[in-house]
Amino acid sequence: MSFPGRAALQTWHLLDASNLAPGRISTVVSALLRGKHKPTYRPNKATGDNVVIINASKVKFTGKKLTDKVYRWHTGFPGGLKERSARDQLERQPTKVLRKSILGMLSRNKLRHGYYERQLHIYPDEQHPWGEEFEKIGGPKEIVVGRARSGEKDRGYFGIPK
Numbered sequence: 001m002s003f004p005g006r007a008a009l010q011t012w013h014l015l016d017a018s019n020l021a022p023g024r025i026s027t028v029v030s031a032l033l034r035g036k037h038k039p040t041y042r043p044n045k046a047t048g049d050n051v052v053i054i055n056a057s058k059v060k061f062t063g064k065k066l067t068d069k070v071y072r073w074h075t076g077f078p079g080g081l082k083e084r085s086a087r088d089q090l091e092r093q094p095t096k097v098l099r100k101s102i103l104g105m106l107s108r109n110k111l112r113h114g115y116y117e118r119q120l121h122i123y124p125d126e127q128h129p130w131g132e133e134f135e136k137i138g139g140p141k142e143i144v145v146g147r148a149r150s151g152e153k154d155r156g157y158f159g160i161p162k
Contacts, residue, residue: 018058057094
């Protein structure tokens with residue numbers, strides 16, 4: 001039985017990306033954007049939440065990925081294949097590293113292009129313009145990424161504390 005989604009509420013989530021791997025962030029955020037943490041989830045409807053990511057310039061790559069990982073794109077002109085290492089990409093455009101990682105985990109359809117991309121807000125440092133929006137709803141829901149260590153309390157579903 002599917003829920004028609006008439007009473008689906010959107011919440012705002014805040015994620016501090018400092019010292020976290022982009023892949024770990026992407027798995028949690030892509031599920032929040034799609035709304036898979038809600039009982040009203042429908043794969044063909046936009047039932048997800050807004051996600052604000054701060055400190056995107058402080059993400060941590062493991063191993064040699066900072067030097068060996070290469071971001072490629074094509075300009076559309078003959079011989080226009082461009083590439084940049086992850087270190088250079090973080091210095092020039094730190095938000096694009098996370099945006100490419102998160103959008104790569106979403107299916108390429110009308111929901112992704114028309115809805116999910118608008119609900120994702122990424123900022124390179126702690127400054128973001130959504131402070132008033134968070135005050136209206138009583139503060140954002142903080143997201144915790146990663147597994148709970150022994151002795152820690154349960155982190156909840158998709159990193160949202162209970």
